[in-house]
Amino acid sequence: MASFKALAIALGLLTLxxxxxxxxxxxxxxxxxxxxxxxxxxxxxxxxxxxxAMYGPSNGxxxxxxxxxxxxxxxxxxxxxxxxxxxxxxxxxxxxDPIPAGQGDLYHVELHRWDGKDIAVVSGDTLRAWDLGTxxxxxxxxxxxxxxxxxxxxxxxxxxxxxLTEGEYGELQLWNLTTGSAVGAPLKGHEAEPRAGxxxxxxxxxxxxxxxxxxxxxxxxxxxxxxLATVKVTSIEYISSIAIQGGAAxxxxxxxxxHGRMERWDLATGAVTEVKRKGEFSxxxxxELDGKTVTILGGDSTLRVADLATGKVIGQGWDSDDLLDHxxxxxxxxxxxxxxxxxxxxxxxxxxxRTGRQLGKPFFGYGGGVETLAVTKVRGxxxxxxxGDDDTIRMWDLATRKPxxxxxxxxxxxxxxxxxxxxxxxxxxxYADIEHGLVARDAATGKRVDxxxxxxxxxxxxxxxxxxxxxxxxxxxxGRAELWDLSAGSHPRQVTATGVDAVAVGxxxxxxxxxxxxxxxxxxxxxxxxxxxxxxxxxxxxxxxQVDGKTIVFFxxxxxxxxxxxxxxxxxxxxxxxxxxxxxSTAMAVTRVxxxxxxxxxxxxxxxxxxxxxTMKPLLPPFSGHDGAVSGVAVTMLKGKPIAVSxxxxxSIRIWDLxxxxxxxxxx
Numbered sequence: 001m002a003s004f005k006a007l008a009i010a011l012g013l014l015t016l017x018x019x020x021x022x023x024x025x026x027x028x029x030x031x032x033x034x035x036x037x038x039x040x041x042x043x044x045x046x047x048x049x050x051x052x053a054m055y056g057p058s059n060g061x062x063x064x065x066x067x068x069x070x071x072x073x074x075x076x077x078x079x080x081x082x083x084x085x086x087x088x089x090x091x092x093x094x095x096x097d098p099i100p101a102g103q104g105d106l107y108h109v110e111l112h113r114w115d116g117k118d119i120a121v122v123s124g125d126t127l128r129a130w131d132l133g134t135x136x137x138x139x140x141x142x143x144x145x146x147x148x149x150x151x152x153x154x155x156x157x158x159x160x161x162x163x164l165t166e167g168e169y170g171e172l173q174l175w176n177l178t179t180g181s182a183v184g185a186p187l188k189g190h191e192a193e194p195r196a197g198x199x200x201x202x203x204x205x206x207x208x209x210x211x212x213x214x215x216x217x218x219x220x221x222x223x224x225x226x227x228l229a230t231v232k233v234t235s236i237e238y239i240s241s242i243a244i245q246g247g248a249a250x251x252x253x254x255x256x257x258x259h260g261r262m263e264r265w266d267l268a269t270g271a272v273t274e275v276k277r278k279g280e281f282s283x284x285x286x287x288e289l290d291g292k293t294v295t296i297l298g299g300d301s302t303l304r305v306a307d308l309a310t311g312k313v314i315g316q317g318w319d320s321d322d323l324l325d326h327x328x329x330x331x332x333x334x335x336x337x338x339x340x341x342x343x344x345x346x347x348x349x350x351x352x353x354r355t356g357r358q359l360g361k362p363f364f365g366y367g368g369g370v371e372t373l374a375v376t377k378v379r380g381x382x383x384x385x386x387x388g389d390d391d392t393i394r395m396w397d398l399a400t401r402k403p404x405x406x407x408x409x410x411x412x413x414x415x416x417x418x419x420x421x422x423x424x425x426x427x428x429x430x431y432a433d434i435e436h437g438l439v440a441r442d443a444a445t446g447k448r449v450d451x452x453x454x455x456x457x458x459x460x461x462x463x464x465x466x467x468x469x470x471x472x473x474x475x476x477x478x479g480r481a482e483l484w485d486l487s488a489g490s491h492p493r494q495v496t497a498t499g500v501d502a503v504a505v506g507x508x509x510x511x512x513x514x515x516x517x518x519x520x521x522x523x524x525x526x527x528x529x530x531x532x533x534x535x536x537x538x539x540x541x542x543x544x545x546q547v548d549g550k551t552i553v554f555f556x557x558x559x560x561x562x563x564x565x566x567x568x569x570x571x572x573x574x575x576x577x578x579x580x581x582x583x584x585s586t587a588m589a590v591t592r593v594x595x596x597x598x599x600x601x602x603x604x605x606x607x608x609x610x611x612x613x614x615t616m617k618p619l620l621p622p623f624s625g626h627d628g629a630v631s632g633v634a635v636t637m638l639k640g641k642p643i644a645v646s647x648x649x650x651x652s653i654r655i656w657d658l659x660x661x662x663x664x665x666x667x668x
Contacts, residue, residue: 064340070118078108084120108124112161127163139179150166151163151165154177196210197209200244213239217251233253235255243293250286251265293307370387370653371631373634375635376427376443383395384653395443423449426444429443473505481510507523509522516535540558543588545592554590556585585601587630593642593658598635599611606625630646633645638655
């Protein structure tokens, strides 16, 4: 399997869940169990969506662990932002704020119940134990000798909770997780980098078993710090994980062709034998479930969990196209054994081990939601730009669904709109920054292109934004509306509106909403056009479009009882145009498809709807896919076809095909 190659690359970075050993006086010794062959069961996929979801404010692989906090089943995740997140397993929602557990990547999260407390042991740039009930650290940061702490094992020794980590030059170090101090001298003997380990009991003695990059296994007496024995695995080229069970060390990994292998080292006799398997299923990782050591099996694009002692598979298994591009953890939800998979995009899925069925919808386990979304063209490619609540701006090539460039860190104002404009013919991203006010960046390079002091900061809340070519309309800190020309770098043309809640700019006019008033302004002179329009409520957003040869202002109302309703006004007459939409919309976008204008709304139920503004009837059935409210929508062309792009509070960005509209209109 090609996916085993991903395992070989990541072997030195993590072991998913340390399988704590059973006492050899009570646990039966396994006898090289065979792994049965089982047929895969693929899950159905929803339609109408173009390609898979893109999970926006992710920063890489998510590392899950399963356990409980105060008796509530939870998933705890670590990621590349150094934050530890606790998720309610039932609702898929965050419990409290993320815990700042490190300055960089959190490579390993392991959950334990110690002394009546729910504990997470976390490694990254430091090693630390956290009380999940109080969200406070139980130990000071443990700074190891390596740049990134490779946590090999967690267990008990001499009445204390301890962790074993990799040190310099193949050395190992045991740490007291209560005091943060080193336990004994470094364990020396490995000539290559240690890759995996386990802590357990052998004849009443606390031991550790570790494996390195040279395929060498060593056992250690943790009391004396001396090496007990050394052997070499034969079929495993890249060691992945180790468990101590029944007087033996069980090792999983991959061979030279990246197929999974498992070997058993009898710690009493020194014999090393390969654990046989049937079919195409290969052992991938070792973990713990209900006090039993289990192995996660992969093969034929499927995933299984088997009891290591008996060789019996738990549950029916499930489909997993890129098995080892995922990390996984096993645990319980009530009385149901479950497995949680975290993928490279930060998405989490939960599976019932008995039935092989997915429990609920996937959810984003790394960062959070997409706060605002825009679409532009960068170097001729349709590109989505999103601000996430992990304080990054991210861009994707809509054709390939791949990141267009590295994330841009920002101090973005929460939920503040973002827009795209042009400067000297090049695409520019404009957004509101807490420290710098409005910021403009070249979309292709990510570099700032605004001049110092050109924008007025709007640090007290969201900054309404709109753009038409190089012209950007914004609201200032004191609630006025201003117009900027990015290409000329000129100072703004101000309009006399105050208390601006929303702003929109068209080819010749500006629309501002203040309280329940909409005002229109001449873009060239800054002078008002006609009388103010009474809107009937505070604006969530404004847009300007051409409908039936008329310039129409689209007004999205903010608060109940008309929360989310959308009204249309004729800009020239100030009169209502057509019918209002009384829907619970959370976002809207107006654009041209062919020669006509369409309205696209995002709903609080996660659907996206496309409307004909002339009739205010849906042009297509609702698109569904987001798990939670839609936070932003945009429309663009992709390979000559109209598409809608939506961002959701579930952290995903989804693309929808609008070509059926063209068929109805016999155009585009």
